[in-house]
Amino acid sequence: MTDANLLLAVSGMLFALGLVGVVVRRNLLVMLMFLELMLNGVLLSLAVFTQLLGAEAGAVLMFLVFVVAAAEIAIAVPIVLLLVRAGHTLDPGSYAGLKG
Amino acid sequence: MEGMLTFLVLLPLAGFLLNGLLGRRLGTGFVNGVGVGLPFLAFGIALWAWRTLEAGDGAPIVETVFTWAVIGEYSFEIAFYLDRLSAVMALIVTGVGALIHLYSVGYMKGDEGYARYFAYLNLFLFFMLLLVLGRSLLVLFVGWEGVGLASYLLIGFWFQDVAKARAGRKAFITNRVGDAGFLLGMFLVFTFAGTLEMDRINEVFAAGVVPVGVATAAGILLFIGATGKSAQIPLHVWLPDAMAGPTPVSALIHAATMVTAGVYLVARLSGVYLEAPAASALIAVIGVLTAFLAATIALVQTDIKKVLAYSTISQLGFMFLALGVGAYGVAVFHLFTHAFFKAALFLGAGSVIHALNGEQDIRLMGGLARRIPWTFGTFAIATAAIAGLPPLAGFFSKDEILWFALASGEGGSLSLWALGSLTALLTALYMFRLLWLVFLGRSRMEPDTERHVHESPVTMTGVLVVLAAFSVIGGWFGLSHYLEPLLPLPALRLDSALLHWAQIGFAVVLALLGLIGAAWLYRDGGKPADQLWQRFRRLHRVLDGKYFVDELYDRLLQRPWRWVSDRVFLRLGDRLLIDGSLHGLAALARWSAVAFTRVQSGSLHWYAWMTLFGLVAVLIWVWRYV
Numbered sequence: 001m002t003d004a005n006l007l008l009a010v011s012g013m014l015f016a017l018g019l020v021g022v023v024v025r026r027n028l029l030v031m032l033m034f035l036e037l038m039l040n041g042v043l044l045s046l047a048v049f050t051q052l053l054g055a056e057a058g059a060v061l062m063f064l065v066f067v068v069a070a071a072e073i074a075i076a077v078p079i080v081l082l083l084v085r086a087g088h089t090l091d092p093g094s095y096a097g098l099k100g
Numbered sequence: 101m102e103g104m105l106t107f108l109v110l111l112p113l114a115g116f117l118l119n120g121l122l123g124r125r126l127g128t129g130f131v132n133g134v135g136v137g138l139p140f141l142a143f144g145i146a147l148w149a150w151r152t153l154e155a156g157d158g159a160p161i162v163e164t165v166f167t168w169a170v171i172g173e174y175s176f177e178i179a180f181y182l183d184r185l186s187a188v189m190a191l192i193v194t195g196v197g198a199l200i201h202l203y204s205v206g207y208m209k210g211d212e213g214y215a216r217y218f219a220y221l222n223l224f225l226f227f228m229l230l231l232v233l234g235r236s237l238l239v240l241f242v243g244w245e246g247v248g249l250a251s252y253l254l255i256g257f258w259f260q261d262v263a264k265a266r267a268g269r270k271a272f273i274t275n276r277v278g279d280a281g282f283l284l285g286m287f288l289v290f291t292f293a294g295t296l297e298m299d300r301i302n303e304v305f306a307a308g309v310v311p312v313g314v315a316t317a318a319g320i321l322l323f324i325g326a327t328g329k330s331a332q333i334p335l336h337v338w339l340p341d342a343m344a345g346p347t348p349v350s351a352l353i354h355a356a357t358m359v360t361a362g363v364y365l366v367a368r369l370s371g372v373y374l375e376a377p378a379a380s381a382l383i384a385v386i387g388v389l390t391a392f393l394a395a396t397i398a399l400v401q402t403d404i405k406k407v408l409a410y411s412t413i414s415q416l417g418f419m420f421l422a423l424g425v426g427a428y429g430v431a432v433f434h435l436f437t438h439a440f441f442k443a444a445l446f447l448g449a450g451s452v453i454h455a456l457n458g459e460q461d462i463r464l465m466g467g468l469a470r471r472i473p474w475t476f477g478t479f480a481i482a483t484a485a486i487a488g489l490p491p492l493a494g495f496f497s498k499d500e501i502l503w504f505a506l507a508s509g510e511g512g513s514l515s516l517w518a519l520g521s522l523t524a525l526l527t528a529l530y531m532f533r534l535l536w537l538v539f540l541g542r543s544r545m546e547p548d549t550e551r552h553v554h555e556s557p558v559t560m561t562g563v564l565v566v567l568a569a570f571s572v573i574g575g576w577f578g579l580s581h582y583l584e585p586l587l588p589l590p591a592l593r594l595d596s597a598l599l600h601w602a603q604i605g606f607a608v609v610l611a612l613l614g615l616i617g618a619a620w621l622y623r624d625g626g627k628p629a630d631q632l633w634q635r636f637r638r639l640h641r642v643l644d645g646k647y648f649v650d651e652l653y654d655r656l657l658q659r660p661w662r663w664v665s666d667r668v669f670l671r672l673g674d675r676l677l678i679d680g681s682l683h684g685l686a687a688l689a690r691w692s693a694v695a696f697t698r699v700q701s702g703s704l705h706w707y708a709w710m711t712l713f714g715l716v717a718v719l720i721w722v723w724r725y726v
Contacts (some may be wrong), residue, residue: 019708019711019712019715022708023705023708023709023712026705031704092703092704092705093703093704093705095702095704096701096702096703096704097702098702099700099701099702
């Protein structure tokens with residue numbers, strides 16, 4: 001049980017680290033990486049609970065999320081690229097004009 | 101025959117609908133056929149109904165159209181009731197009404213709103229018949245309000261003229277004041293009698309089970325309604341202004357029929373008033389005061405229609421005097437004769453106005469007798485009739501009123517008689533003054549007007565002749581005795597034939613005095629009278645200003661009310677409370693919108709921070725409460 005608790009704590013820390021990184025960093029690519037970190041934290045907790053409860057569906061869901069995360073980053077990185085091509089900077093503050 | 105009365109009432113309504121909806125499109129031939137034909141048909145049916153009534157020896161004919169509402173043990177029916185009183189009223193309304201419709205064909209010729217005019221006139225006839233034939237106070241009230249509406253529409257017939265539209269509004273609003281009293285009286289009567297059917301109300305009150313105080317209150321409240329409709333003090337102010345309408349309308353609505361509705365109401369509910377001597381006394385006093393004051397005003401008016409308007413108020417005052425001393429039949433008798441001679445006078449005035457191309461100022465008339473002889477002849481007869489010269493109609497009815505004012509055992513008194521007699525003298529004086537200034541003496545017309553003077557078409561003069569004929573013979577019927585089984589005459593406190601003859605002789609002398617006085621004062625365009633007035637300038641100003649009642653109401657009611665409307669209702673209520681609260685809500689929405697736009701700044705970090713705060717808050721909440 002302590003293993004599980006440890007792993008859950010690691011998962012929480014990963015998530016918190018990612019969140020702090022998203023909040024404090026001003027580089028779009030780094031922020032995307034931190035987002036991935038947060039997602040990994042969540043996935044870790046999903047894996048822990050899958051093991052704890054012995055639910056195989058959880059493992060399947062985990063892979064699904066991986067695929068989704070890969071697709072998401074595959075779209076996000078080109079968007080960032082296009083933004084940089086138009087605005088010549090990676091600072092998200094410069095793109096505030098894009099608000100709806 | 102079953103359905104006779106319903107048919108009678110619905111005929112003018114059909115006329116209103118046909119003329120109102122189709123009249124403009126189908127032309128004057130159609131409008132005349134419907135607008136004049138149907139009233140005459142209605143008169144025929146009224147005659148037939150009267151014959152049927154007499155065949156049944158005066159037993160009332162009741163026709164229930166439908167039951168409107170049944171509430172518990174009470175039922176409210178739309179029912180028509182024909183007895184001798186309502187038959188007389190229906191005959192006056194349809195008879196005089198039909199004649200005036202016919203007269204209007206000539207008078208209103210070429211008017212833009214010709215079809216609309218006849219539609220309104222027919223509508224008036226419908227409501228008036230509803231009023232006189234309704235069995236229940238409820239039906240009467242519908243008619244009562246309806247004739248008020250028709251009156252409003254017709255006074256303001258030429259509504260492009262602001263003054264005329266305003267006069268219509270004044271009539272309507274003044275009547276509302278009276279109607280409030282009428283409604284309260286109705287509620288009170290219903291509370292104690294448990295019915296609104298007038299014959300049954302009379303029975304209940306006659307049985308003496310209703311306390312005198314209640315009868316008095318109900319009587320006074322209903323009388324307030326009557327003062328509104330019949331232009332008695334203090335609600336008389338609308339009638340002179342109502343002369344803004346076309347002259348035939350003044351003749352029909354504001355002289356012959358509608359304004360007598362109050363008299364009819366009191367006569368119809370005589371059972372209530374017999375139990376309420378105090379209310380009756382009030383009616384007598386108001387009546388005689390109105391008669392006297394209106395007569396004094398009529399003495400100095402210079403507008404031909406205004407003179408007749410005040411004369412109408414004065415004559416209505418006479419009717420209420422009769423009602424107040426318990427001589428209900430006599431009041432209806434005077435109503436009957438008055439309908440003829442006052443209609444003749446108004447239509448004659450209309451003919452004069454028509455001849456002079458719209459001129460109404462009697463100072464700019466004179467010498468018309470030879471130019472428009474038919475109008476002059478009929479006008480003279482009607483004038484003699486209203487002045488009370490024997491053997492014309494007004495003589496009989498007015499004499500009976502004065503006699504009962506003196507001798508009735510139910511409130512007759514010397515002072516009522518004296519003021520009434522003085523008013524009779526004034527009546528003769530101002531009416532012959534009118535006759536002299538308009539028709540006799542030398543012409544004071546503008547040359548332009550004088551060239552165009554012409555006698556009116558035969559549809560107009562013919563009607564005048566018929567009405568003048570009735571002004572002559574109308575008094576010979578002895579209507580008060582015909583109505584006696586229904587409206588018994590009061591017991592006399594001075595039962596002396598000699599005294600009665602003396603009073604008749606005195607009345608004739610008064611009428612002749614009025615005639616001679618007018619002939620002397622108003623010869624030569626009224627110069628002797630002007631010289632006389634020079635000596636009583638202040639009195640003249642008061643009379644000319646109609647006792648400044650309008651001004652008084654303006655100060656006492658209108659201005660404070662305007663102030664209250666402006667300050668309390670408009671500024672405080674409307675602008676501050678209603679508009680203010682709405683504007684407040686709008687401002688709140690705007691300010692919160694401004695606050696929330698700050699949130700959506702477009703800055704990704706700001707969003708991230710907020711997400712962080714939200715997460716922390718949710719965590720804290722979960723930790724605390726779950």
